[in-house]
Amino acid sequence: MSETNSVLIGKKPVMNYVLACITFFHGGAKEVNIKARGKAISRAIDVVEVVRRRFLPDVKVAKVNIGTDQISAKEKGSNGPTNVSTIEITLAR
DSSP states (O other), rough: OOOOGEEOOOOHHHHHHHHHHHHHHHOSSSEEEEEEEEEGGHHHHHHHHHHHIITTTEEEEEEEEEEEEEOHHHHOOOOOOOOEEEEEEEEEE
């Protein structure tokens, strides 16, 4: 699987990301990565559930990776480094 089959979750509505996933699958992709960090993790889970339950019932969750990224003080504006949770969900047909 290439990195081009990745959907990065942000602040847009859930259906925007659902459409991106469906577009990848209809384009012939066998797997799609959904990546999020911080507050967007719950939105990423919502995207996965909508894709699986409403639009593509043959899609399964192949893998879930969780982790922590350290953000430096320059990026965050704080005194020291900050930890941010991350999730990567792989959907497969």
